Amino acid sequence: MSGQVTSASVWNEIGRNSFAVLGMVTARRQARTVRIVYIVDNHRLYIGAGRDQWKTRHITQNGNVSLTVAMPKRVPLMPWFKIPAATITFSGRARILEKEQLDGALLEKLYRHDADRGGWCAIEVTPQDDFITYGVGVSLWAMRSPERARARVPVEAA
Numbered sequence: 001m002s003g004q005v006t007s008a009s010v011w012n013e014i015g016r017n018s019f020a021v022l023g024m025v026t027a028r029r030q031a032r033t034v035r036i037v038y039i040v041d042n043h044r045l046y047i048g049a050g051r052d053q054w055k056t057r058h059i060t061q062n063g064n065v066s067l068t069v070a071m072p073k074r075v076p077l078m079p080w081f082k083i084p085a086a087t088i089t090f091s092g093r094a095r096i097l098e099k100e101q102l103d104g105a106l107l108e109k110l111y112r113h114d115a116d117r118g119g120w121c122a123i124e125v126t127p128q129d130d131f132i133t134y135g136v137g138v139s140l141w142a143m144r145s146p147e148r149a150r151a152r153v154p155v156e157a158a
Contacts, residue, residue: 004137004138005133005136005137005151005153006153007131007153007154007155007156008156009136009137010088010131010133010136010153011040011043013069013071013086013088013136014040014045014069014088015040017069017071018037018038018039019035019036019037019038019069019070020035020036020038020045020067020068020069020070021033021034021035021036021067021068021070022034022035022036022047022055022065022066022067022123022125023065023066023067023068024055024058024059024062024064024065024094025058025062025064026058026061027057027058027061027062032054032055032058034055036055038125039106039109039110041106041109043126043127044124044125044126044127045067045092045124045125045127046102046106046110046122046123046124046125047122047123047125048110048111048120048122048123049096049120049121049122049123050119050120050121051119051120051121052119055123056096056121056123059094059095059096059123060096063093063094063095064091064093064094065091065092065093065094065125066089066090066091066092067089067090067092067125067127068087068088068089069087069088069089070085070086070087071085071086071087071088071135071136072085073085073086073135073140073143075140083140083143084134084135084143085135086133086134086135086136086143087133087134087135087136088131088132088133088136089131089132089133090127090128090129090130090131090132090155091127091128091129092125092126092127092128093125093126093128094123094124094125094126095123095124096121096122096123096124097121097122097123097124098121098122099111099120099121099122101122102122110122127155128155129154129155130152130153130154130155131151131152131153131154131155132150132151132152133150133151133152133153134146134149134150134151135149136151137151
């Protein structure tokens, strides 16, 4: 395991990115994933969504989710050299918030020009337990060794 990965460094990486894959469970107890764009505020992730979207309906039924942030890796000047993406994965608790429940600055960051558009809500994800990382805070060379590239750090409000 990498000794240099901390909760603070993981939160920093999550904040530097905005794309992730959200995993959830349907009412029929089937696993589903969806790509999402998120923002981070106060150590929670916020996802804009329509009230009638299936991810909103599934989370209303079951707020247990997983989220994986993938961070592409590349070798400078050698783009043909394939490197697996670094990842941060965690379990979390999700809940649906109406726009009126969000503070103005958060609402503006989340919706930008669509803040007045009707039918929108937000999904708030609060990470729980541990962040599980691969390739975070290590060199590309170290990513060749799973033992050196993996880390597990507690979710803390760093």
